[in-house]
Amino acid sequence: MSLYQIPESEIRIELGDPVPFAGRKRRDLLIAAALGAPFGTADPVDLALLSAASKKEDLRHYEQTGFTPLEPQLARSVARVRRVDSGEEALIARGEVDTILYLCHPDEATRYRAELQAEMQMTHGFRALGVGRGSIAADGTERWEFLGYIPVRATRQKSRRSEExxxxxxxxxxxWQLRVLHWLSVLLIVILSLTGLLMGSSRFVYGVTDGYSNYLSWLRLTHFVAGWLLLCAAILRIAGLFLxxxxxxxxxxxxxxxxxxxxxxxxxxxxxxxxxxxxxxxxxxxxxxxxxxxxxxxxxxxxxxxxxxxxxxxxxxxxxxxxxxxxxxxxxxxxxxxxxxxxxxxxxxxxxxxxxxxxxxxxxxxxxxxxxxxxxxxxxxxxxxxxxxxxxxxx
Amino acid sequence: MKDPVEGGWSRGETFEEFLSRRGVSRREFLTFCGRMAACFAAAAALPGGSHALAEEMAQKLSGARRPSVIYLQLQECTGCLESLLRSGSSPIDRLVLEQVSLDYNELLMAPSGSAAEEVLREAAAKPHLLLVNGSVPLGYDGACCTIGGDSAANILRRAAQKADAIMAVGACAEYGCVQAASPNLTGAVGVSDVITDRPVVNISGCPPIAETITATLTYYLAYGHPPPLDGMGRPLFAYGQRIHDKCPRRASFDAGQFAERFDDENARRGHCLYRLGCKGPATFAPCATLEWNLGQSFPIKAGHPCLGCTERHFYDRMTPFYRRLPGFVVPGLGVEATANTIGAAAVVASVGGVMVHSAATVIAKKRAKKAQPETLPLAVLGDKEKPEEEGDKRA
Missing domain, CATH: 1.20.950 (Fumarate Reductase Cytochrome B subunit)
Structure with a gap:
């Protein structure tokens, strides 16, 4: 979760695993959900569905012949889709799971399971997009079938590189020259600070030197050598500013x-x-x-x-x-x-x-x-x- | 050597003639020259070694004519002259002193009152050598130091008019010393601040070592011009050496053995006084080589840290004398904090700031997460843009 608000344009859609019903395949469910989108849509969820579905099947095989947008009362949109090669037509409805279930009249067990699972998805921050498929009989009557639902979540949360x-x-x-200089300077500054503190306070040195030693001389030598090297690093960095x-x-x-x-x-x-x-x-x-x-x-x-x-x-x-x-x-x-x-x-x-x-x-x-x-x-x-x-x- | 008989170095007599008349053997004279040469060579590192230098000096000094000297004492404590009088390490020094003495000197001369003034007037009218002790107070129109009703600045200017060379003896004459320390109530300045159109030899120190004064005089007598000077106008032969580099306690500095208090075990062992505020590493003076009072001792040898009295403004800059670094008073607290205390406080503050800020970041992230719905409104499910409505719908 980002601390900073992300602008409108950077909405992020996550699609969960499609949950097909009635023995359907996930692939079919995803394609159906994508085909249920209005032609030329700009909605991010539609775009995500289309992009996911386009990896499964060439959507140019389908043609949208009609679209009934979502109405507040019905809470479902219906698209009429024709398969180009066979000329077979179908209706695809999308909306809240209960709305689609109401449309499809599946058996009690399917209905119960679908509603329960859709509720479960919501506890994980996802919402269920129900998809129904209606075939048109010759006499014009529609037979609806509940295909399943796809969990959808829209956030302004940034993705991680590991995710996407x-x-x-x-x-x-x-x-690389600059990085080397940076880490060299880090090392030198640590050495300089440490030896400088030791030389200045002499507290830590104390007791180490019982009798003759060159402890402080070594500290000073280290300090001076590190100082010269830091000077070299500084000269290189300054030269780099211009070169x-x-x-x-x-x-x-x-x-x-x-x-x-x-x-x-x-x-x-x-x-x-x-x-x-x-x-x-x-x-x-x-x-x-x-x-x-x-x-x-x-x-x-x-x-x-x-x-x-x-x-x-x-x-x-x-x-x-x-x-x-x-x-x-x-x-x-x-x-x-x-x-x-x-x-x-x-x-x-x-x-x-x-x-x-x-x-x-x-x-x-x-x-x-x-x-x-x-x-x-x-x-x-x-x-x-x-x-x-x-x-x-x-x- | 016999005690000096009466009769000073008369004009027209060469120094050699005079010395032999006074019963100084050639050997004694050469010994003196050798010592002075060693003194000059200490820092100058002249080629040929000090022996050749001694010969050269003996030659030149033998031919020197007696100079007339005015020794002014202005705003000072007479300590420098006290030091100079203790230059009696050998009869030669004493003779040089007697002879370089002194047409006029407030402390040592016999005349007083208008007779003394008369002497000064006469001496100043002839070519002479001018030695000055003490600073020149310029504040209150020079009222802080007057001799015979005239201000120190006027006396100095008059005496300097016909002087062949001017030597400022002691820290007071160099820059004002204690009385010039902040806040410098009398407006004290050194000789070179008053006599700006002539070179002034600064014989630094509070007071200078007597041999430094006599050696400078000897050099002048021998060569007829002042010795080579460093950036502060001090003779290089004496002030080109750092006390720290020739310190008898240097070995314990290198070993990291320091006295922490004046009465601790390390102090008794004669360990380095750096932690007790010794300013030897920043002080250029011949103390460690010449030593004081006939080469008897000098402060560090005697167990006292160097105060750095040959460096400019040492009352302002070398204080606190018994601390390694200056401290400063934190306003409001009245506590003298050292650089390390303040630095450590800054580091603690920075780490604390980092911790507070990271905690604030975590809180802000949590709040941002709370404020944001788990999923944004989804148009495909008939949501409006406002998240409140979505909440209603869900309920």
Missing amino acids: PRDFYYVPVWD ASNRFQRWYALFPVRLRDLKNLLQVAQNYLFCRFDRPPHYIGHNPLQQVAYTAIFGVGLLALFTGFALYALYSPDNWFFGYLVRFDNLVGVQYLRLAHQLIMWIFLAFIPIHVYLSVRADTVEREGALSSIVSGGRWCRKGTRFEDADAIDD
Whole structure:
């Protein structure tokens, strides 16, 4: 069940297994139910029946010669159908089970069973569409026979890919380079935070080092190496912003500043805050709120690198490059830089739960595989969904 | 060596002549030069080693002529001069001090009153070397520090007019030190903020090590120009080295062995004082190599964390002195929270937010499910668009 309201156009029809009566086959029942639909119908149930029946038999063998639409009093519609090759004509009635039963006068046992079963279907959220077939005798009298019923349910619930795989198509979103950088950065940030915390507090180290060891040196070495690698990752990512051919990864993707994006940002924010329940706008890449958060975290990461290397520079102020960083140290004060560096780490650590949660939530609530896209690189898009950033995707 | 006989370094006499007249042997002189050279070479890493440097220096110093020195004491505590007086580690130092002394110095000179003013006027009219202790208060039109009825800023400007070189001795003269710390009530600034058109050598520290002062003077006497300076105008030979890198407790830092309190077992074992707020890793000074009071000790060696007094604005930026990082007061709570407390709180808040939001999502989904009928109205069964009607029909 979706949290967000799905627009009218996205109604979803589920057909249960047809329940034939009087020794009929399911196939016949389904075909009869489809033939009972008015010609040129737009009703979703009719369309679902027709599409299901067309897999069983070529419906072009039949021709509709007349249709009596459903009347409120009678609660049944009757179609007159002729088989093209044999010229045989038949009437097909559809409606509530009891109405069709009333029309067909089957024996007591059939009637009882059909009514009971139709009631049972309703407890499962389905409703029974009764189908009756009437043959026309030569003298014009009609003989009706109860064929059975088909359980039908209409919802606005989205299907899952496991249920209806053909409703989805695959869109590659993230290049492998970007995914590698993402997971490398995750690893490095975890290492950096861990070693940073240990170095800063020295609490956990305590007691481990009885006598001589290089414990803190190893921590520092790990921290510095990870810092350099993170710098490399950052440089590659920044280069990718300008070199990547993937438009979701280029620099303009970082800044959702078009008016439409800003409106959507507001809407997504309201959706997240439970202020509105209509469906949020769909994006193949990031939605504007997501993107703003990610762009901000990029900035925070760069700040972490900058403050980190400004502190690192203290070991060699003579170096032509580190000299500039040391000047920055003197401008701000080394201790405040340390403080900032540590607070930035906490920003990351506070970001991670929210980030992971929202990704998982997007996967479970919207069911479009945004989470898996950072692993596999692509995501499944529901057919017919309009994406705000889909102009370059052809489906 | 005999005690110095009367008779200072007269003008026209070279330094070597003077020294031999005073009974300083060539060997003693070279030993001094060697020590000074070692001091210079400590950070400068000049090629050829300190021996060649000592020879060169002896040569140059031998030919030096006696300079006239004005040693101003402005808004300060006389601690720097106290430190300088303790430079008596060898007779040579004492002689240099005596000779570099001092046409004018408030603390040490014999004259007083208008006689002293007269001396200053005369000395300032001739080429001289200007040493300054203390900051220059610019607030209240300089009323916070006046000597002989004139403001410190005016005295400094006059004395600097004909000075060959200007040395700001001590943190006060460099940038204002304690009195310039927030909120800086007297508007105290350093010498280089008043004398903006001339290079000023900053001999940093609160106070500086005596040998740093004498070494800078010696360098100037020997070469006729100030030593190479770092970005903060401090002589590189002294301030190009980080205390942390030459600290005798560095091994226990690398091993992760820290004193947690001043009286715990680790403190007694002489472990690293980092956790007690030692600012050695951020402080550039020769304390760990030269040490204080005739090379006797220095704070870290004596079991006290470095306060970072050679770094600018250390009262604002290196405080709290006994904590590793600055903390800040959370408004309303009055609690001093550290970065880690705040960071951990942010992470807890983020995890809590995620949990609340996921709970809200589940509730919203449940409500959405409840609000939505199990099946939408079906036109094929004669339902109208409104779900209420469908409910009636079913009943």
